[in-house]
Amino acid sequence: MNNVPTAVPLDQKHFAERWNARPDSTEKAYGLQQYPTDELHWPGLLHGRILRSAWPHAHILHIDLSQARSLPGVRAVVCAEDIPGTNSYGIIFRDQPVFCTDRVRFLGDAIAAVAADSPEIAAHALTLIKVVYEPLPNIGDSQQALASAAPRLHPDGNLLDSSRLGHGDIDAGFAQCSYIVDRRYSTPRQMHVFMETEGGVAIPEQDGSLTFRVGCQSGHRDRDQLADILGLPQHKVRVIGLSTGGGFGGKDELTMQPAAGLLALKTGRPVRIHYDRQESTRAGIKRHPIQMFARTGCDAEGRLIAHQLHAVLDTGAYASLGPAVLTNFSDHAAAPLYRIPHVEVQGQLVYTNNSVAGAFRGFGGNQATFAVESQLDKLALAAGLSPAELRRRNLRTPDDDGVEGQSQQMPCHPNTLLNAAIASPLWQINPADAEHGRWLSGVGMALGAQGNGLGNGLPDSGGASLRLTKQGHIQLAFGFIEYGQGVVAAVQALACEALGCSAEDLDIRLGDSDGPDSGPTSASRSTVIATEALRRLRDDWQQQLIQLGKSLLGDHRALCTGAGGLWYDEPKGKRAISYQALASGVKDLSLPALKIHFDFPTGPDAQPKGRYLQLLIATVARVRVDRFTGSVKVSHLHHIAAGGKVIHPPSYRGQIEGAAVMGMGMALLEDVPMHNGEYQLDNLDAYLIPTLADAPAQQVDVIETIVAGDQYPVRGIGELGIEAISPALMAAIQDATGIRPCDLPARPAALLAAMTAAEENLP
Amino acid sequence: MSTENTTPNMQLNFTLNGQLLNMRVGPARRLLDILRLDQGLTGPKEGCSIGRCGACTIQLDGAAVPACLLLAYQVQGKEVITVEGLRSKPAFQRVADSLIEHGALQCGYCIPGIATSLTAALTQRPNASEGELEQAMHGNLCRCTGYSGLQQVIKDLATPAPNN
Amino acid sequence: MTIAVTDRTQTHILFPQSAFEAVALAVRHQAPYIAGATALQLSWNKTANWPTQAVALSGLSELIGCKRLASSWQLGALTSLAELANNSALAEYMPLLSQAAVSVGAAGVRQLGTLAGNIGFAGDLMPSLLVLDTQVLWIDQHGRSQQQPLTQWLEAPQPQGLITALQIPVPLAGSITRMEKLASRSAFNPPLLNVASLQCWQEGQLQKLRLAIGGNAIQPSLLPISPHSLPLQDSRRVLNSALRATLDSILPLGCAQRDYLISAGAKLLCDQLSPNLS
Structure with a gap:
């Protein structure tokens, strides 16, 4: 098969057959959808609150719960000594205490929790908990953390991890360059701002077990940790990851579950905890703020010779997924889309007394891409080439190995995206805009890549179960959790195709730790796992159903699965037996029930590096900059995405558009500034995310065809849209104003100052 | 009038989703808590508690207002409608169906607020232009969609400007 | 307990x-x-x-509503910002106030916010009200009706005084009023800086000029300028410098983003003035 990949608009016209509303549309549009924090109906429900540290860094000398415990309406107050099991959690290292004992390391650290009859009593009880602290010197940033005299935040010091990757000889490389550019870059401490904050209910069951109905991203992994914390065997803990209002990585770690579980065990009653936005800001996970220094060089013909990037990541008080973010950041920092003979990336992951940084859509990759793409534009300028031409001369091909010699599966040649980006109608600026009125128009572009799966040879597996129920439903279960990304729509579409049934035949179960473990709902891996699971199950499934059908019908004519039941091969159009009849016809035989579990595809390498399955995106951005105020308005975005086959077009498009605006927020608006471990804001009045007034018009084109031999035509596109947006916006700002911001968010104040200085020809 | 040593409460009478309610309640109790905790109506959601996100939007005498900022006494004698009370109304259905058609929702948490705001705007101004509808929606935040679907819904439901 | x-x-x-x-x-x-x-x-x-x-105060219906009197507008202190924003007569005759009202918050909070509340919090409306020579009608703590210019009210606000209405003289024919809100995001956020201007031109001469600023962390005030004190006949560059100097003299030294507010504020005010210069 030799398809020339073409970019097709992702709209109803071009994808008419696959275009339908996601299965949960009606519930959500009509306000019928129940969320984890809507579960207020449980009999005997208690309201829980968590007490957070009053200091960014301190010893705890004494905790007195007695006054809080004797407040009428308070049913339990718990702290570290009430924890039956391990007092710690964390996906990679369990270094974060459930409740602090002798030391607090950031303002979000939990000290104790209360359960009370009403939210007001719970809030009041918190004020009655007496904690005596001995403040310690704060570590407010990475530099302070690495200083020799800095207090050690953890036993092994403040450097949690470091990375080093590349190839060649970087100094020799630079010696050969005709042009070299270097620059500092920084990206902010962004906050997820899922509209539904962390929350849910812990329900004690009659048999001594505990059920959690919560917003989370990995029910099985959470179940394992909760069992350890609460001193229960795993089979006595059940986590039901309900359809929740946003994740983006911020619900990857445990949040309120340990406190709620402990309170539920203590009181014997269901306990609800719902962080308000201030608590979510204080205690929730953030994106790693990163300081970078990059140096990149090319020869006289614009061929890249050497690229060096050093970075420091502020991981905050505890490890969370910091080491994994560092790894992914480093992979992207090595400019993997380009052939560069000499590359050196060094990263440091540093503890501070700031907010814990962890998983956030893009996972370090988009911050690195911002620096890399910005470097290339700067170099192009120095070398007298257009940004597109510099890229064209240096793009790697799908056959090339990765930066560390690893195998990678690109969906297509990056040239295809480059060409599509160059051909974007956004470059045709309206002559009226080009006049020097108040607003300056500019257009810019950038390329990005995103991988699927946890990568780097880490254990990464998933599974599913598939059975015919007594009522004749096809029950398909995954451990994934729906948090808006559309996994429920993708699974439905994939199942209909693989199993040959219709949507009405399906009973899709997601997010139950009593069901199959599909691994975490993160790293853009769900669609890949779902596709692969169904691929492996389909033949067995069809065989079992057909055999059952034949024996019930008592005839040997060929059958196939279809909508509503089994159909005859000949004559076409005649249904042989419905799924209901199949199910009820089974007497002594057991109903078909299958399970599968397998490893995430990581390619042929014995030691995989980075992520094997790759996706590509090009983003073209048009902006208008206000000459008087430095304000930036993003008017248009045009994305060309190569992410394999489109499973559910509205979800694919929605994920690219949503990720792009999230990236736009990081680029222009969002930051949680901290000073000496203290937050400078706590809510959405000062932490500004884009509103409808800021939203650009967006166009998404897709390339579905994949290179010959690629066995994974379906990829996960959840993070792809955030990859190239930041550098594309900065390139557009540069086109409009001549100024290239290198510190995100690029604030109007800094832009105006730079524009004014340039006008006045100041050095 | 001595107000010491008594927990304040008032006789509150208001119409909720078409039903006349009478209750004794603290005058400064948030309407959002009356709706969600006391009345079991979880359509309006809590996203920020300071009136900045729009997730708690309800209709007060026909106008879209954040319930987290309304104090009980402020709804005395008024009509409150939540998404639960709007579901059966054609004006709301038109909005909800447009949201579905244009794929304008993902996690859906912002949607009761968005649908309530849009319905109020269209009910108050049936011939609202795109610009007027957009302005009505600046207080409804969405984190999942980037607002593209909502832009299409507004185009769909607005009255086009008359040709010059 | x-x-x-x-x-x-x-x-x-x-x-x-x-x-x-x-x-x-x-x-x-x-x-x-x-x-x-x-x-x-x-x-x-x-x-x-x-x-x-x-x-x-919400039950006091006599404090709600906009009335056009002979040569002034009387705006009830409890008039909602939504009412101000949607009042078509106001939009036609006092577009500055309409525009300022729309710049506050978003539609939902505008339903709840009032004129008096906005003044109490030195909000978005203040610079516009100042350039319009607004008078404050209020009742003092002794129950006496009072009236004074808004500028005076700002100097010595009376916490127990109750504002009942604002009285705004209709701007003279030939008046040009403009306001602009400088903020971090396009909509629904606190102002870094609001700037408002009123220019009254008669027979090619600038007879009256009011410039005012305010912001989230900036006390609202009229700028100490007059038609004669600003170099309106010179180039934009010179006017810009003069405006910068004026802002520099007014803005408190410790205020956040001071340089930016001076730079952007001067450009915005310059733009409001200069289209009308020869």
Whole structure:
């Protein structure tokens, strides 16, 4: 098969057959959808609150719960000594205490929790908990953390991890360059701002077990940790990851579950905890703020010779997924889309007394891409080439190995995206805009890549179960959790195709730790796992159903699965037996029930590096900059995405558009500034995310065809849209104003100052 | 009038989703808590508690207002409608169906607020232009969609400007 | 055990039947006024300190509404920002005020916010009100009706005084009014800086000029300028410099983003003035 990949608009016209509303549309549009924090109906429900540290860094000398415990309406107050099991959690290292004992390391650290009859009593009880602290010197940033005299935040010091990757000889490389550019870059401490904050209910069951109905991203992994914390065997803990209002990585770690579980065990009653936005800001996970220094060089013909990037990541008080973010950041920092003979990336992951940084859509990759793409534009300028031409001369091909010699599966040649980006109608600026009125128009572009799966040879597996129920439903279960990304729509579409049934035949179960473990709902891996699971199950499934059908019908004519039941091969159009009849016809035989579990595809390498399955995106951005105020308005975005086959077009498009605006927020608006471990804001009045007034018009084109031999035509596109947006916006700002911001968010104040200085020809 | 040593409460009478309610309640109790905790109506959601996100939007005498900022006494004698009370109304259905058609929702948490705001705007101004509808929606935040679907819904439901 | 008065469950709301009764209650109980209470309740939450009593103004319908008098507008203090934004007569005759009202918050909070509340919090409307020579009608703590220029009210605000209305003279024919809000995001955020201007041109001469600023962290005030004190006949560059110097003299030294506010503020004001210069 030799398809020339073409970019097709992702709209109803071009994808008419696959275009339908996601299965949960009606519930959500009509306000019928129940969320984890809507579960207020449980009999005997208690309201829980968590007490957070009053200091960014301190010893705890004494905790007195007695006054809080004797407040009428308070049913339990718990702290570290009430924890039956391990007092710690964390996906990679369990270094974060459930409740602090002798030391607090950031303002979000939990000290104790209360359960009370009403939210007001719970809030009041918190004020009655007496904690005596001995403040310690704060570590407010990475530099302070690495200083020799800095207090050690953890036993092994403040450097949690470091990375080093590349190839060649970087100094020799630079010696050969005709042009070299270097620059500092920084990206902010962004906050997820899922509209539904962390929350849910812990329900004690009659048999001594505990059920959690919560917003989370990995029910099985959470179940394992909760069992350890609460001193229960795993089979006595059940986590039901309900359809929740946003994740983006911020619900990857445990949040309120340990406190709620402990309170539920203590009181014997269901306990609800719902962080308000201030608590979510204080205690929730953030994106790693990163300081970078990059140096990149090319020869006289614009061929890249050497690229060096050093970075420091502020991981905050505890490890969370910091080491994994560092790894992914480093992979992207090595400019993997380009052939560069000499590359050196060094990263440091540093503890501070700031907010814990962890998983956030893009996972370090988009911050690195911002620096890399910005470097290339700067170099192009120095070398007298257009940004597109510099890229064209240096793009790697799908056959090339990765930066560390690893195998990678690109969906297509990056040239295809480059060409599509160059051909974007956004470059045709309206002559009226080009006049020097108040607003300056500019257009810019950038390329990005995103991988699927946890990568780097880490254990990464998933599974599913598939059975015919007594009522004749096809029950398909995954451990994934729906948090808006559309996994429920993708699974439905994939199942209909693989199993040959219709949507009405399906009973899709997601997010139950009593069901199959599909691994975490993160790293853009769900669609890949779902596709692969169904691929492996389909033949067995069809065989079992057909055999059952034949024996019930008592005839040997060929059958196939279809909508509503089994159909005859000949004559076409005649249904042989419905799924209901199949199910009820089974007497002594057991109903078909299958399970599968397998490893995430990581390619042929014995030691995989980075992520094997790759996706590509090009983003073209048009902006208008206000000459008087430095304000930036993003008017248009045009994305060309190569992410394999489109499973559910509205979800694919929605994920690219949503990720792009999230990236736009990081680029222009969002930051949680901290000073000496203290937050400078706590809510959405000062932490500004884009509103409808800021939203650009967006166009998404897709390339579905994949290179010959690629066995994974379906990829996960959840993070792809955030990859190239930041550098594309900065390139557009540069086109409009001549100024290239290198510190995100690029604030109007800094832009105006730079524009004014340039006008006045100041050095 | 001595107000010491008594927990304040008032006789509150208001119409909720078409039903006349009478209750004794603290005058400064948030309407959002009356709706969600006391009345079991979880359509309006809590996203920020300071009136900045729009997730708690309800209709007060026909106008879209954040319930987290309304104090009980402020709804005395008024009509409150939540998404639960709007579901059966054609004006709301038109909005909800447009949201579905244009794929304008993902996690859906912002949607009761968005649908309530849009319905109020269209009910108050049936011939609202795109610009007027957009302005009505600046207080409804969405984190999942980037607002593209909502832009299409507004185009769909607005009255086009008359040709010059 | 009694719960200390820290949260809203302990706050008594008082319901006066008239503006005068409202003042009497506020004085007797040392209680704050609440109208929409959008900003007040949030600051009480932040300090975990709700008052024992608060005087509710929302029942006082005589304080709501916009009236056109012979040569002025009278705006009831409890007129909602939504009403101000949607009032078509106001939009036609006092577009500055309409525009300023629309710049506040978003549609939902504008339903709750009031004119008086906005003044109390030195909000977005202030610079526009200042350039329009607004008069404040209020009742003092002794129950006496008072009237004074808004500029004077700002200098010595009376916490127990109750604003009942604003009176704004209709701008003279030939007046050009403009305002602009400088903020971090396109919509629904606190102002870094609001700038407003009123220019009255007669027979090619600038007879009257008012410039005013305000912001989230900036006390609203009229700029100390006059038609003669600004170099309006010179180039934009020179005018810009003069405006920068004026802003520099007004803005408090410690205010956040000071350089930016001076730079952008001067450009915005220059733009508001210069299209009308020869």
